[in-house]
Amino acid sequence: MNYILKSIPSRTAKPRSSGFTMAMDKGLSLREVEDFVETCGDFIDIVKLGWATSYVTKNLKEKIEIYRSAGIPVYFGGTLFEAFVIRDQFEDYLQLLDRYQLSFAEVSDGSITLEHDKKCNYIEVLSKEVTVLSEVGSKDAAKIIPPYKWIEQMQKELNAGAWKVIGEAREGGTVGLFRDSGEVRQGLVEEILTQIPEEKIIWEAPQKEQQVWFIKLLGTNVNLGNIAPNDFIPLETLRLGLRGDTFDYFLNQF
Amino acid sequence: MNYILKSIPSRTAKPRSSGFTMAMDKGLSLREVEDFVETCGDFIDIVKLGWATSYVTKNLKEKIEIYRSAGIPVYFGGTLFEAFVIRDQFEDYLQLLDRYQLSFAEVSDGSITLEHDKKCNYIEVLSKEVTVLSEVGSKDAAKIIPPYKWIEQMQKELNAGAWKVIGEAREGGTVGLFRDSGEVRQGLVEEILTQIPEEKIIWEAPQKEQQVWFIKLLGTNVNLGNIAPNDFIPLETLRLGLRGDTFDYFLNQF
Amino acid sequence: MNYILKSIPSRTAKPRSSGFTMAMDKGLSLREVEDFVETCGDFIDIVKLGWATSYVTKNLKEKIEIYRSAGIPVYFGGTLFEAFVIRDQFEDYLQLLDRYQLSFAEVSDGSITLEHDKKCNYIEVLSKEVTVLSEVGSKDAAKIIPPYKWIEQMQKELNAGAWKVIGEAREGGTVGLFRDSGEVRQGLVEEILTQIPEEKIIWEAPQKEQQVWFIKLLGTNVNLGNIAPNDFIPLETLRLGLRGDTFDYFLNQF
Incomplete structure (x- = not known):
């Protein structure tokens, strides 16, 4: 930190198991990756190459290498896994990893x-080779999953x-954990937390209001x-109570 | 492509006459242009320097040159043409080109x-010097043009x-082809396509939902x-059925 | 400017005292700062490092230096001042400056x-060391300040x-000068202008529609x-009547 402020949340x-932030890279150039790593490296715990963007990404090897040499692991979005599975190409997927x-x-x-059961099978097979993140929740607005099912599946x-489970939202921040308006399904989140340890869950929260909501519910x-x-620096200030949205929330704790 | 997936649309x-993507550059730096060209060069068919941004763009010559040396032609947005015409400076415009x-x-x-008739006159004159794109549809929400007029004008x-006609939307994706909500005027698009060959039209579709809509209507x-x-890599995955929004649509075709 | 167009507003x-543009940097990398300065330097009058982003900004000294060597002063967002004051660390804040x-x-x-009175006291103390911008208006949607109070405080x-006062909006463009919808509180602005000289006010206007609104009310x-x-080049074209939104407005003046 560049200067000292008292009463900043810790x-x-x-390497973190909580306070973890996963970045979504949906097509950064190599130079942008260098900048991202230089500017926000301490805050980036892992990078997802969004859905199947890796299919059309130039210099994919170099990109992964820049992240890796900064100590940041990279993985392919779940949609890519699905694209291989639906085509009966799971073996090819393993070779790709x-x-x-x-x-x-x-x-x-x-x-x-x-x-x-089949999903869990894939998790079992993959977890022998790599660390697995598994995602719960549908991208389809019509398929609403009741809370007890989220919990059971998780x-x-x-x-x-699975090392951790991801609470699904669409990249734009609707569907899954969120209503069409982008608002969080609060009851769902609270019910999940009665059964699943908090550190085992990563909440997808691409929009600022959602980040604020989760920080206020679960802390820094x-x-x-x-x-x-581009939201990493702003998010870090939200986590520290140094932006208007969470300023009071944290001060009231000291 | 970085790996092989079966059943990917072709x-x-x-140089493409269909499957064409026009980029809107509204003020990229030279370094950002280099990155854009390196990362997305295969998918960029032509670049529009948005409206009259070229008036205030630093290093305009160098910018055009970076695109050109990557085989990507550049043109000035239509608003610049209009700015010259309304000032009785059409001759200056020709010299500028x-x-x-x-x-x-x-x-x-x-x-x-x-x-x-005057607009068509300008097209005629200009098309002797350069390849002309002409745009149909008003930026003014109050001026609603009925379908038969869109067709007649096109x-x-x-x-x-004109080499191709452009179906107008405001840069933000409202007005023209779209309702205020950003929703596509479906009946208009379908009626246009009964009369004008698809490959002669470029649809302005700055927002993801619009891109998805056109891809589902007219294909990859x-x-x-x-x-x-920043939307080029995401758009390419939409065209290939490798993002949630078009995943099913293309799979159902194989 | 890259070419000559008649009837362009002047x-x-x-260094400007009116026609002034303040940039919000909420986490640019050093390379992005270089690009921003190179591309838009003539239009950037001052840069605010948004709220307390400076706390977590890597290479803060270098960043400030790049701006400074381009003749562009930098200051810390008001939320940082508040974070020091609420912690009884005002002395530390002075040392930080x-x-x-x-x-x-x-x-x-x-x-x-x-x-x-205390706020004015801080302004008095600080204005002996530096040039002070003071901000009026709350970030809290519940605290609506009536016009006469805005004027009195300004x-x-x-x-x-204070060298100039800033009319507050949240970074996203709601609250303060704006309604929840992002719409400008027109009566408020007009009433303020009956009492406070226009050149003494900087209007926060992060969204395009707001920029258009202020340009149409108060000119280029x-x-x-x-x-x-990223909005500097587009804003400059709005100021010059070279984008659809203000095209007519300025032409009608010549």
Whole structure:
């Protein structure tokens, strides 16, 4: 930090298991990746190459390498896993992870229909090779999953070997955890937390209001995902109570 | 592409007459242009320097040159043409195209009132010097043009020498083809397509939902315009059915 | 300017006391700052490092130096002043300004409750060391300040030594001068202008529609603040009547 302010909430340091932030890279250039890492490196715990953007990304190897040499692991978005599975190309997917020497992978079923046992099977197989993040919740606004099902699925996926589960939102911040308006489904989140340990969940929260909401509910060291690179500095100030939105919230705690 | 996935829709390659994407540059720095070209070069068919941004752009020559040396033609937004015309400076406009050795120009009447015969006249004159894109539709929400008029104007402008016609939207994605909500005027688009060949039209579609809509209506190789540089990688994945929004749509075709 | 167009409104040049534009930097990398300065330097009158982003900004000294060597002063957002004051660390704040050799500072009370006399006191003290910008209006949607109070506070703050007063909006463009919808509180603005000289006010107007509104009310050389770096080129074209939104407005004046 550049100067000393009293009564600042205490953030975890890397490598973190809570207070974790996952970035969504949806097509940064190599130079932008360098800038992102230089400017926000301490706050980036992991980077997701959004959905299947890796398919059309120039210099994919170099990009992954820049992140890696800054100590930041990279993984492919869950939609890519689904794209391979639906095409019966799961073996090719395994080889792909190997080719790019990725140590993380995401298992999801946001765009495809996958029996839950089969999903857990994929988690089990993959978790022998890499660290698995598994995503719960549908990208389809019509498929509303009741809270007890979220919990059941999260538990089974953690048991199957997932390192953490991700609470799904669409990249724009609707569907899944959120209503169409972008508002958080508060009852859902609270019910999940009665059963699943907080540090096992990453909440997708691409919009500022959502980040504020989760910080106020779960504190400075909540795990957040799908954060845009340009929002990292702003998010860090939210976590520290140094932006209007969370200024009072943290001061009232001291 | 970085790896092989089966059943991916087949995209046209450059130089394309369909599956065409026009970028909107509204003030990129030279370094950002280099990055854009390096990262997305294969997908950028042409770049519009938005409205009259070229008036205040530093290093305009260098910017055009970076695009050109990557094989990407550049043209000035239609509002600049209108700014010259309304000031009785059309001759200066011709000299300007010459000074920057531009091979494309846009003729529009979104901000000025121009008799349609006169507009066609400009198209005729300009098309002797450069390749002309002409834009149909008003930027003024109050001026609603009925479908038969869109069609009539498009036909006349193509006859006058326009290479392609552009279906107008405001840069933010309202007005023209879109309702205030950003929603596409579906009946209008469908009626236009009964009369004008698809490959002769570029649809302005700056917002993701609009891009999805046009891709679902006209397929992977629809011509789209006013695409922000940061949206090029995401758009390419939409065209390929590799993002949630178009995932099912394309899979169902195989 | 890259070419000659007749009947373009006449913009002031640097150093400006009107026609002033304040940029909001909320986490640019050093390279992005270089680009911003190179591309838009003539239009950037001053840069605010948004709220307390300076706390977590890497290479803060270098960043300030790049701006400074381009002749652009930098200051810390008002929320940082408030964060020091609420912690009884005002002395540390003075030292901080000194350490970074800043010649501007902002005094505000958007997130804390501060008696107005005390606020004016801070302005008086600070204005002996640096040039003070003071901000009027609350970030809290519930605290609606009636027009006569805005005027009274602005007058007192100018009397206390503020160089200019800033009409507050949240960074996203709601609250303060704006309704929740982002719409400008027109009556408020007009009433303020009956009492406070226009050149003494900087209007925060992060959204395009707000910029258009102020330009149409106060002309090309209105002072605007909280402008995103990417919006500088577009804003300059709005000021010059070279974008659809203000095209007619200026033409009608010639």
